[in-house]
Every structure is written in C-alpha cells, then in structure tokens.
Amino acid sequence: xxxxxxxxxxxMVLMVFNAMLGLSLYLPLMAGQLSLASPGFYALxxxxxxxxSTKVFQSSDGAFPVSYVxxxxxxxxxxxxxLAIVVGIPALRLRGIYLALATIAxxxxxxxxxxxxxxxxxxxxxxxxxxxxxxxxxYLYIAxxxxxxxxxxMYRLERIRAGRALTAIREDELAAGAMGINxxxxxxxxxxxxxxxxxxxxxxxxxxxxxxxxxxxxxxxxITYLTFALIGGSRTFVGPVVGAMLLTALPELxxxxxxxxxxxxxxxxxxxxxxxxIFGLLIVLGTIFFPQGIITPRLWERRRRTxxxxxxxxxx
Amino acid sequence: xxxxATVLEVRAMTRRFGGLVAVNNVSFNVAQGEIFGLIGPNGxxxxxxxxxxxxxxxxxxxxxxxxxxxxxxxPPYKIAARGIARTFQNxxxxxxxxxxxxxxxxxxxxxxxxxxxxxxxxPRARREEAISRRKSIELLDLVGLxxxxxxxxxxxSYGDQRRLEIARALALEPSxxxxxxxxxGMNSNEKHELSExxxxxxxxxxxxxxxxxxxxPLVMGLCDRIAVLHFGxxxxxxDPANVRNDPAVIEAYLGDE
Numbered sequence: 001x002x003x004x005x006x007x008x009x010x011x012m013v014l015m016v017f018n019a020m021l022g023l024s025l026y027l028p029l030m031a032g033q034l035s036l037a038s039p040g041f042y043a044l045x046x047x048x049x050x051x052x053s054t055k056v057f058q059s060s061d062g063a064f065p066v067s068y069v070x071x072x073x074x075x076x077x078x079x080x081x082x083l084a085i086v087v088g089i090p091a092l093r094l095r096g097i098y099l100a101l102a103t104i105a106x107x108x109x110x111x112x113x114x115x116x117x118x119x120x121x122x123x124x125x126x127x128x129x130x131x132x133x134x135x136x137x138x139y140l141y142i143a144x145x146x147x148x149x150x151x152x153x154m155y156r157l158e159r160i161r162a163g164r165a166l167t168a169i170r171e172d173e174l175a176a177g178a179m180g181i182n183x184x185x186x187x188x189x190x191x192x193x194x195x196x197x198x199x200x201x202x203x204x205x206x207x208x209x210x211x212x213x214x215x216x217x218x219x220x221x222x223i224t225y226l227t228f229a230l231i232g233g234s235r236t237f238v239g240p241v242v243g244a245m246l247l248t249a250l251p252e253l254x255x256x257x258x259x260x261x262x263x264x265x266x267x268x269x270x271x272x273x274x275x276x277x278i279f280g281l282l283i284v285l286g287t288i289f290f291p292q293g294i295i296t297p298r299l300w301e302r303r304r305r306t307x308x309x310x311x312x313x314x315x316x
Numbered sequence: 317x318x319x320x321a322t323v324l325e326v327r328a329m330t331r332r333f334g335g336l337v338a339v340n341n342v343s344f345n346v347a348q349g350e351i352f353g354l355i356g357p358n359g360x361x362x363x364x365x366x367x368x369x370x371x372x373x374x375x376x377x378x379x380x381x382x383x384x385x386x387x388x389x390x391p392p393y394k395i396a397a398r399g400i401a402r403t404f405q406n407x408x409x410x411x412x413x414x415x416x417x418x419x420x421x422x423x424x425x426x427x428x429x430x431x432x433x434x435x436x437x438x439p440r441a442r443r444e445e446a447i448s449r450r451k452s453i454e455l456l457d458l459v460g461l462x463x464x465x466x467x468x469x470x471x472x473s474y475g476d477q478r479r480l481e482i483a484r485a486l487a488l489e490p491s492x493x494x495x496x497x498x499x500x501g502m503n504s505n506e507k508h509e510l511s512e513x514x515x516x517x518x519x520x521x522x523x524x525x526x527x528x529x530x531x532x533p534l535v536m537g538l539c540d541r542i543a544v545l546h547f548g549x550x551x552x553x554x555d556p557a558n559v560r561n562d563p564a565v566i567e568a569y570l571g572d573e
Contacts, residue, residue, distance in 0.1 A: 153435055160434030160445065161427050168421045171410035178370055178408075180396035180425035180488060189431065 008252070009137030013208060015248045016143040020201045021221075022228035022240030023150050027194035029234055030163070031187050032170030033092060036222035037084075037103035040110045041195040043217030044083065045076030045202025050126040050212040051119060064130035064207070069142065073203040080199025084192040092187040104219055115214045125213020129206050139208050143201075147241075150197055154237035166190055231286045233293025242295050250282075251275050320348040323492055323524045324369070324400075329378035331364055338364040340548035341378070346492070351518060351525045353539035353556075355532070357568060360545040362528045363405055366496055369526075370402050371395040382492070397425045401490035403481040405497045405528070411470035415480055418469050419455050422487035423448035455483040458517075474501045486521065493517075495527040499534055507531060511538045536560060544568065 005012075021038055028035040049072040057068050091102045114120040121127075133139060157163040165186045168176040173183050206212045224247075225240075232243020257263070258271035270277070286294070324346040331339040339361040346352045354362050367373045369380060371392040380388045387395050401422075410418050427448055429441035456462045459479040464472070469480055478498060485493060495514070499507045511534055518525055529535045535542060536556040544552040544559060546568040552559050559565055 156435040156437065157431065160431075160441065161424065161429050161448075162431045162434055164417060164421045165424060167413060167417075168410055168424075171412055172408050174372065174392075175404065175408040175410065176421070177392035178372070178396055178402055178404075179422040179484065180393050181421070182391075182393045193431075 005137050006135075009135060011249065011252055013136055013139045013143060015245045016140060016147050017201055017205055017208075018225075018228065018244040018248045019241040020143075020147055020150055020197055021225050022232065022244035023154060023237060024194040024198040024201070025225040026154075026229050026234065026237060026240040027190045027197070028187070029229060030158075030170060031166040031183075031190045032173070033187055033191065034096060034100045034226075035091075035103045035191055035194070036100055036219075036226065037087070037091075037106050037191070038194060038198045038225050039217035039219075039221035040103075040107040041080040041084065041198035041217075042202040042205070042221070043107075043110055043114065043214075044080050045073070045199030046206040046212045046216050047114060047120050047126070047202075048072060048076040048079055048199070049203030049206035050129050053130050053207065054126055054128065063134065064132040066132045066142070069132050069204065069207055072206075073142075073200040076203035077196040077200040080195040080202075081192050084195030085188060088188040088191040088195075089184070092184065092191060104222060107217065107219060107222060111214050111218055121213065123214065125211060125215075126206075127211050129210050129212060131210065132207060136208065139204065142204055146200065146204075151237065151241065158237065162186070162189070227283060229293070231283065231290075231293060233290075233295035235292055236295060236297045239293045239295040243293065246294075247279075250279070254278060320350070322346070323348050323350075323383060324526070325379075325381035326365075326369070327379040327381065329365065329368055329380065330376050331361075331368055331373065332376045337548050339368060339375075339545075342543075342545070342548075342550045343378075344543050344550065344553055346524060346526055348524055349518070349522070350540045351514065351527065351538055353535040353542040354526065354528045354545065355530070355535055355542060356545035359547075361548040362545055363496060364548075365545070366402060366494055366526075366528065369395075369494065370400060396488060396490075399488070399491040400494065401485035401488040401492070402494035403478070403485050403496055403498060405500070407474075407477045407481055409469040409472075409477055409480060409484070412468060414466050415456060415461055415469055415472070415483075416449075416452055416465040418480060419452035419484050419487045420448055422484045423451060426489060452483075452487060455486050456480075458486075459483045459513075475506060478502075482517075486517065489521075490523070492524045492526065495525065495529075497528050497530065499529055499531050507534050510534075514538060 021042060024038040024041070025035070052072045052075065053064060053068065087106055091099065091106070094102050115123055165176070165181045168179065168181055169183050169186055177183055202217070228243040228247060229240040231247060232241065233239025254271045254275050258268045260268070322345045327343050329339055329342045330337065342365060354365065356362055368375050371387070371390050374389050379386060382398055382400065385398070387398065410421065427444045429444050433441040453462065453465065456465050459482060461476060461480055461483065469477065472480060482495070482498065499510050502510060514525060515538070517523060539556060541554060542556055542559045543550055544565050551564045551568060552562045
C-alpha cells in the first residue's frame, strides 16, 4: 500500500488539482458563459506563490512553513478575484464563442507578460520553490480539504437563490432579466468565484511542481479543463470533478494496460504510445454518446421525484 | 375605473429600427386595476411596445413613467424589480429546469440571501428558501400545474407552458402584469377559462393588466379599455364598444374598399 501511494502520490495530487480547475471553469459555465480564462488565474496564483516563497519569505533550512503556503493561496485567490472583476465586467458583455476568444486572449496576454517581466523570471521562470512537505502525497492535506470545501460550496450553490439565478441566465438571459435578475452581476460573480479557486490552486501548485514558468496555464490547459467539463458533464458540479479525475488518471491507466503481457503486442503499443489517439477517440465518442457528459443530474433526480410537493403547509 | 390612479404612463414612445418606425409616438395611460387591451394587425408594433415597457429594448424617443417614477432606459431587471412582470409571445421559459424552479427563480427580487449566507445555509437564508418554495407551490397550484411541479418546463404542452409563464410572472408579485398573446393556440373553451382566470388574478393580486391579444371576442369581453395599433401608430383608444365601431379600426382590420 505504501508503495502504491509513493508511486501514485503525484498523480493523486494532480487529480485533485485538476478537479478544482475543472470546477473553476464550470462556475461561469453554470451561467452559460464559456470562459477559458481559468489557466490565466491559475498561472497568476502560481507566480504569486513562487515569488512570495522565493523572494519575500526567506526560507531557512528545513521544510517551508505550511502557514506561509496558506497565506500565499489566500493572496493568490484574492489577486485572481480582483483581476477577474476587472477583466470580467467588460469581457462578460461578450457571448458564446466571442467570450471564449476574449478569455483565450486574456490567458495569452498573461503568458506573454510573464515571459517578459523580470519578477516572473522571464522565459526561464522561477526555480527552487521550497517544499512544505517531504512527500508529494502530503499536498493532499491542503488540496483535499480545499476540494471537499469547493464541492460542498458547489453543492449548496446549485440549490440556492444565487445558483438559480445562474441557471436562469444559462437557460435564457433575456427572460432572466425580465424576472428581476441582474445578468451582469451574476455572470461576473461566477467568473470571479472560479478565478479565486484557480488562483488558490495555482499558488499551491507552484510548490508542488517546484518550478513555475510561462508553460503553466496556457491555451492547452484551457482546452484540457474544458474537456473535463465536457466529458464529465456540465449540468452538475460532479461532472467536472469526475471528468478531471478520470482524464488525469487515464494516461496512467493506459500505461498499466500496456504493461499486461497477455495482450497482443500491437494493442500494448497502442496503449503505450497511442495515448493521444485514445484521448481524442474518447472525446469524440463521449460527445456522441454522452452529449451532456457522463454525469448528469438525471442520475439521482429520478429517485427524488415522486415525493412530490403538496401544498399541505400552504395556508399561511 | 377612470378615476383611479394612473399606474403606467407611456408618453410619446417611439422606436425606430433603421428606417422602420415600429412604434410611432404612442401615448396612453393605464389606470390602477384596469385590464387594458392592445390590439392591432400583425406587425403593428404591439410586442415592440411591450419590449419598450419592460426595458428589453431602449426607446428612440419618449418616456415611460410607472407610478410617477421615470423608468425610461432602465435595464430590464430594474424595471422588473419595480413591479412590472411579463410573459412572452414566443414562450421563454427556462426549458431545462423544473416547473417549480422556473417559478422560484422569479422570487429572486423578494429574497435577499447572497452566495455566502445561502451556501452556508444561515437561518435567514433557509427561512427565505422555505417561504419562496411555498409561494411558488401556491402559484403552481393556482394555474393547475402543481402535479407536474418536478417536470421540465420544455416537456409541457403549449397551453401549460403559457400557464407556467403566468405563474412565473406572478411570482415577481407585480402590480402591473403584461401578457403577450396569452390565448395564442388555445381553443375557445380554454380562451373563455383564460378570461375568467385573468379576472380572478386581477382581484386576488390587486393587479393592473396590460395584454396583447388577437382574438377579438376575448379582448372585447375582457378589457376595460383597448388601444389599437396600426403600423406603429395608435389609431384608436377607448372602451370596447367605441373601438369596435371606430371607422379607422375597421379600415385597419378589413382594409378599405
């Protein structure tokens, strides 16, 4: 068992990180806004973590204090949130594919900036970010509770006034406005919440990866996070979480399958070397057979249904 | 009815789309408690006028006063929050959501809880949630859709969708209700029931109703006053009997020989 955790510790932490990044993209998607900006906030959070821990807090010998990591996450989240409000108010006037393009541009601008600024270490990036933990798996002490909290947050959000406003905007923005909902406010709110989460994950991720550069949080990542939501499901927060975990674990699963001796050599080769082919194939098949993703609310709604509502208590 | 206070005042409202004047210098007042009909041939500008009143499109010219307050150029959500609710000619329900959720969404302005108080289920947010759920259930019961509260709105028949839209509009607890062709696609029996229903909700919720309708007998029987639009201009305004015999109206509807 210890071997298993040692081998797959890295992977498990990545799965949890990616689940949260999937959620950060899902938040604006709840209001029907296709924003690909999450990697930008992730990168920003990462640079904040990296700069703080290498330049501001002079690390002594031994492990980097966990409280500093938490502080960096807080700052990373807040900075991302503020940036999200500033960027979101004008950008969220755009709809559909135009918003997607604008957010890709946003991610690209941040990337080019980080390549050219001195504080971000230019193309080389920032090295030797100190580790608060001696084993990768221990990052779950922070990432695990954060994921659980975000899932609790999303679970509740889908059941309250603010969540209803978001879904109303997703379904019909015009009608939502006519029902007294301020679409701009709620779109910026969802965008900002997603940015805060991505920023916090970024700050933690900087320590986990030990180095941070302009290759973190690029356009590729935008598409990857989008895939989490598309494959996992975009109608409930469970979708992106499951999608992120499955797709993050998939390469390791394929490596394992490719190692089975009984399989024909050609199949093993496909598993070992054709990972991208299988990835693409799954996405195509997924969109054909599970257009709403693997996880849809219908899976559990059917059970809840019949205990329907009766106005017994409605005499007030 | 004519002595009652004015609820809505449309003053010289004009809307141009390029060279087309969809609504041309239209003025009228709607009094408290009135059922005010808006009729006219296709393309007369009725729905455009509704969109102007609810702020979905800004006017090119003119003023909109509601209870003496200038609402011109306010965004739709602010106008809705002042107490003007509407239904849509081409039904605009939140199709993928349940009927109950559709109605609860329109309770938005009557609840205060924000993301944090809501997410952590603080007592006040919980209480609000229960109240708005109960009100929504009552409204579904009122329009006869309670048994189907958990069904997706998109699966409802056309008539039921129209009823659900009215329930959703009523959830805003408006004082002015705008109905855009509420009887479209209904048979004469259903139309008769609808008239009764509109009268009933006016009494119960102390509403003022502004409605667009094509079906002339329904409008004549239901409305206290009627305005007739033709190519964006108001060609007649008055009680049903007068409007029916107005030569300009007859010409607009039947053409002149």
